[in-house]
Amino acid sequence: MRHPGGGSTSAGTGTPTPCCSKIGMKRGPWTAEEDEVLASFVRQEGEGRWRTLPKRAGLLRCGKSCRLRWMNYLRPSIKRGPIAPDEEDLILRLHRLLGNRWSLIAGRIPGRTDNEIKNYWNTHLSKKLIKQGIDPRTHKPFLTAPSTTTQSSPTENPNCTPLQQPPQVLSSGTNHFNAGNALGWSGQVGGADDFFCNDPIFDSFITPEMFVQHDNNAAVHHSGSDQILGNNRHGEMMNDPSFGLDGGLWEHTFQYYFG
């Protein structure tokens, strides 16, 4: 979409970037024909080897673009349609827990992609929180409310107490979560009700069974290169060192909340 038909260059250098740098490489929105070629090829050959996939599939796209298109649009498990209220609620709570770790949040919401959730957050939820006088980065009330007219109660849920220390994972540039940071933060939460706001909807999503299921998924989907469909992200999460069983965030969270 961006710079359709143009080539990308490294910032300020004028040298082509490795991706999409070849002359004749197509950019911008995908056509239905390209979608069909990519989808049928991935169904046949499986995911992976994205770098060489365009050549093998006969697509004039870079591997990165193919991967993104598949992950965010063509995967059969992708759920279409608007974000449901319960999904929105879950996103809010997971974001408070995880910060801008969109892929992890998406891993907890079946059929939704990290890109979709990221977009939804930036276009809807962050604005909604700001309207309510809540800092979307910290999930705490603004010290000085941005708007005096629409100011509501400090939290959207009366049962929900703002966290005493939110995940400080927001910085400029690429942002990789720090497990120790997360643990330190979770360790300072006043209690289980603070952590998950004593919310039945959240409880219904985050259950002990989910962790068992995701662990199993991890074992299955990381057994080979054919990491297909949404469950891969769940497995990825459980394989994330930050979330590993040896003192990882989810382990601590699980024990903390479920005893």
Add this chain to the structure above:
DNA sequence: AACGGCTTCAACCGCAGGGCG
């Protein structure tokens, strides 16, 4: 109907991390 501002979201960019020789 035409126009301009605003919003949405698909797609791209740059970087980090893991695997491998």
Add this chain to the structure above:
DNA sequence: GCGCCCTGCGGTTGAAGCCGT
């Protein structure tokens, strides 16, 4: 240990669509 390659992630961009005038 080092460098290369590949994949995945989060941030950013801008075309397309929406909406008010």
